[in-house]
Amino acid sequence: MGATTRRLAAVASVAVLALTGISACGDDEGGDGNVTLTVDVFGQFGYDELYRKFEASHPGVTIKERGTGANLSDYSPKLTQYLATNAGAGDIVAIEEGLLVQYKPQADKFENLLDHGAGDKKANFLDWKWDLGMADGKLMGLGTDVGGLAMCYRQDLFQKAGLPTNRDEVSKLWPTWDAYIATGERFKSAPDNGGASFVDGATNLFEAILKQNGASVGYTFYDKSNKLAVDSNPAVKQSWDTTMKMINAGLSANYQSWTDQWVAGFKQSKFATIACPAWMTGVIQGNAGDGLTGKWDIATVPGGGGNWGGSWLGVPKQGKNKKLAAELAIFLTSPEGQLGGWKAKGTLPSSPQALDDPSVKDATNAYFSGAPTGKIFAAGARNLKPLHYGPKNLAVQDQVLNASRTVEQKQRTPDQAWTQAVADAKKAAA
Amino acid sequence: MTAQITRGRHDRGSPDAAPQPPAPSRHRLTKIDLKFSPYIFISPFFIIFAIFGAFPLAYTLWVSLRKWDLLGGDGGFVGLDNYSAILKDSWFWNAVYNTFGIFLLATIPQILLALVTAYWLNKKLRARTAFRMGVLVPNVTSVAAVAIVFSQLFGRDFGLINWLIGFVGIDPIDWPAGRYSAWFAVATMVDWRWTGYHALILLAAMQAIPKDLYESASIDGASALRQFWQITVPLLRPTLLFSVIIATIGGLQLFTEPLLFNGSNNAILGGSLRQSQTVAMYLYEQGFTRFNFGYGAAIAWLLFLLIIIVSLANLVLVRRLAGGSKGAEQ
Numbered sequence A: 001m002g003a004t005t006r007r008l009a010a011v012a013s014v015a016v017l018a019l020t021g022i023s024a025c026g027d028d029e030g031g032d033g034n035v036t037l038t039v040d041v042f043g044q045f046g047y048d049e050l051y052r053k054f055e056a057s058h059p060g061v062t063i064k065e066r067g068t069g070a071n072l073s074d075y076s077p078k079l080t081q082y083l084a085t086n087a088g089a090g091d092i093v094a095i096e097e098g099l100l101v102q103y104k105p106q107a108d109k110f111e112n113l114l115d116h117g118a119g120d121k122k123a124n125f126l127d128w129k130w131d132l133g134m135a136d137g138k139l140m141g142l143g144t145d146v147g148g149l150a151m152c153y154r155q156d157l158f159q160k161a162g163l164p165t166n167r168d169e170v171s172k173l174w175p176t177w178d179a180y181i182a183t184g185e186r187f188k189s190a191p192d193n194g195g196a197s198f199v200d201g202a203t204n205l206f207e208a209i210l211k212q213n214g215a216s217v218g219y220t221f222y223d224k225s226n227k228l229a230v231d232s233n234p235a236v237k238q239s240w241d242t243t244m245k246m247i248n249a250g251l252s253a254n255y256q257s258w259t260d261q262w263v264a265g266f267k268q269s270k271f272a273t274i275a276c277p278a279w280m281t282g283v284i285q286g287n288a289g290d291g292l293t294g295k296w297d298i299a300t301v302p303g304g305g306g307n308w309g310g311s312w313l314g315v316p317k318q319g320k321n322k323k324l325a326a327e328l329a330i331f332l333t334s335p336e337g338q339l340g341g342w343k344a345k346g347t348l349p350s351s352p353q354a355l356d357d358p359s360v361k362d363a364t365n366a367y368f369s370g371a372p373t374g375k376i377f378a379a380g381a382r383n384l385k386p387l388h389y390g391p392k393n394l395a396v397q398d399q400v401l402n403a404s405r406t407v408e409q410k411q412r413t414p415d416q417a418w419t420q421a422v423a424d425a426k427k428a429a430a
Numbered sequence B: 001m002t003a004q005i006t007r008g009r010h011d012r013g014s015p016d017a018a019p020q021p022p023a024p025s026r027h028r029l030t031k032i033d034l035k036f037s038p039y040i041f042i043s044p045f046f047i048i049f050a051i052f053g054a055f056p057l058a059y060t061l062w063v064s065l066r067k068w069d070l071l072g073g074d075g076g077f078v079g080l081d082n083y084s085a086i087l088k089d090s091w092f093w094n095a096v097y098n099t100f101g102i103f104l105l106a107t108i109p110q111i112l113l114a115l116v117t118a119y120w121l122n123k124k125l126r127a128r129t130a131f132r133m134g135v136l137v138p139n140v141t142s143v144a145a146v147a148i149v150f151s152q153l154f155g156r157d158f159g160l161i162n163w164l165i166g167f168v169g170i171d172p173i174d175w176p177a178g179r180y181s182a183w184f185a186v187a188t189m190v191d192w193r194w195t196g197y198h199a200l201i202l203l204a205a206m207q208a209i210p211k212d213l214y215e216s217a218s219i220d221g222a223s224a225l226r227q228f229w230q231i232t233v234p235l236l237r238p239t240l241l242f243s244v245i246i247a248t249i250g251g252l253q254l255f256t257e258p259l260l261f262n263g264s265n266n267a268i269l270g271g272s273l274r275q276s277q278t279v280a281m282y283l284y285e286q287g288f289t290r291f292n293f294g295y296g297a298a299i300a301w302l303l304f305l306l307i308i309i310v311s312l313a314n315l316v317l318v319r320r321l322a323g324g325s326k327g328a329e330q
Helices: A002-021 A046-059 A073-086 A099-108 A120-126 A127-132 A155-160 A167-172 A177-188 A203-213 A234-248 A260-267 A280-288 A322-333 A335-345 A352-356 A371-382 A393-408 A415-429 B004-012 B024-064 B081-087 B092-122 B128-134 B143-153 B159-169 B179-207 B209-220 B224-235 B235-254 B256-261 B279-290 B293-320
Strands: A035-040 A061-066 A092-096 A149-154 A198-199 A271-277 A296-299 A311-314 B066-067 B073-077
Touching: A035 A073, A035 A322, A046 A061, A046 A322, A046 A335, A046 B224, A073 A092, A073 A099, A073 A393, A073 B235, A092 A099, A099 A311, A149 A155, A149 A177, A149 A280, A149 B092, A155 A167, A167 A177, A167 A296, A177 A198, A177 A234, A177 B159, A203 A234, A203 A271, A203 A352, A234 A393, A234 A415, A260 A280, A271 A280, A271 B073, A271 B092, A271 B224, A280 A296, A280 A322, A322 A335, A322 A352, A335 A352, A415 B128, B024 B066, B024 B293, B066 B293, B081 B293, B092 B128, B092 B179, B092 B224, B092 B235, B092 B293, B143 B159, B143 B179, B143 B256, B179 B235, B179 B256, B209 B224, B235 B293, B279 B293
Parallel strands: A035 A061, A035 A092, A198 A271
Antiparallel strands: A092 A311, A149 A271, A149 A296, B066 B073
16 A cells, blocks of 8 residues: 555545534435425324315425324334424424423424414414414414214123123213222122223323312312412322222233333233223224224213313424425314314314314224213313423422332332322422 | 545655645545545444534533423523422432342343353354344344233233242232332343343354364363363453443433333323333323423433433443453453
């Protein structure tokens, strides 16, 4: 190797290193006037057909969805990082109700959708759904769905255990949560219950009960002045006690929701009931699989109604095609768009027009033994009351849910676990 | 390369030897070349390190001295407040405890196993190369894949391990629920992935040990076991040290395995009681899920200090353990 070649080699190696460094941050923005819009979601929003429709009416636009099926807890830190670094977020991002409060102090990271002609769409939404999307007089997000509560159950397992299977009769079995637990005890002591437990687990049940109990005061872990209310809001303790009663009765299959084992539990028929907000029907169908078509059914939730979940669509300021993205967000949250999500994945519309649409009102779901999902979910939707969530709601909730897990895992007694839940919640909120 | 270095040494070594420059300017260029070329050759590493190593390190230190909300932005200088808060934070100490627990549970068997594996790979085996390649295979598997497969193996209801221990009459274990069972499961993943890597490194060092040492030991009547402990291990000391330090750095930064092992809604907490939350996970929890960016940065720095302390402790320990016999010094 001569001196020149050596020097060339050195230059080349530096150049290669530099290039690999640069190419790693290359962008894939399409050229020749074509625009790609990215939509960040979690879970199932059921927008595929709507995307195709929007693409058809907007030549040159391609829509990509990221995060389909993702856990909320996987999704939220990612979205937060995108927003914090002003890079990487989709042109449209889905914001869950708990996240919405967290992002509100930083509403300036989002486009004010009122500037994009969303102002005249107010009548398309239930009032509270619209109001919650507002921050400082700006419209940060447009409502997608709401989460009316019901109770999903396995009618084939109920039959085995000698319980009624008809959904109206089943609903009559459990006017209250105590009656629900009593039914569970009957199920458990039946000579044949298919080896299944009655409830999927403490975490899902606790969340459902809490959203229901909270409705009476309008908040859960945080009161309306954003003060932590874990130990002062009776709704929290009541929900906790009911959950403990369920665990003590030995009804839990001990699954933490959203784990792989929970998902496997659906397929393996490890539990007979699960509290299900409207959006959960899509999750159940996805987890349990086609093999269990017609085995599930839907009854009313004990304790009478409640709202769990629901999301908004926001347009981050960092996007390149904000005008088009806002147009798409308005389209996806229009009554037509919400009906599309309902048909595809059972997300319950937050639009009064969509709720009145025959395709919602008269809807049945073949997977759930032809249950009249429209009647069950949509009927109560107008009466749903919004819950107030405080700034660190997710972190606090994680502590309390984990504490309930420790009882299920027999690591703690209910009393120890409650003390821990309160202490950890205070710590997480600090 | 060698040619140039020799020439350079020669030039510098004889400054007053009669110079015979072909042309003065060319001579100066050559001099510059000799002086600075080596720096250019080594510069890529340092440039890359400055950008991806030193800068983040310094920046993290700066952030750790501030109250910084990931979304809300910089809230101003707070001095060492973050650090003093962390030292009083029971969740932090819990994470430290877990990290060390898993680290010890993983590293000790790992190095011992690697040592034994290397010893056997050093023997005249059939298909030796295949075995030597084979032990490295786990290391090239993606961490995520390993963690997901092992989480299934350690599954409560449908896991292979619970099924197997069922045959000897042990009740199914809810692995992530108990602290020690969770540690054990995570340590298994780490060992599965890294034992082969360390075995290869140790093997390379073993091959560098002169054969005549063993021969003379055999003549003196030393058993194979004695030869292993008295010759092989002491001579492996520098390499063992490397292995231990690499394992320390990796072990104390453990993140992906426990995270995916707890895979669920709040996996970052490391289980219902934070049974297997490591420091790296707690750092992430604070910084990125709870947006306490300054606090997270301070945890990162404490972790950095912790790794240095433990590495130094290891240095001393390995010297003591393997360096007892002075005769083995090279």
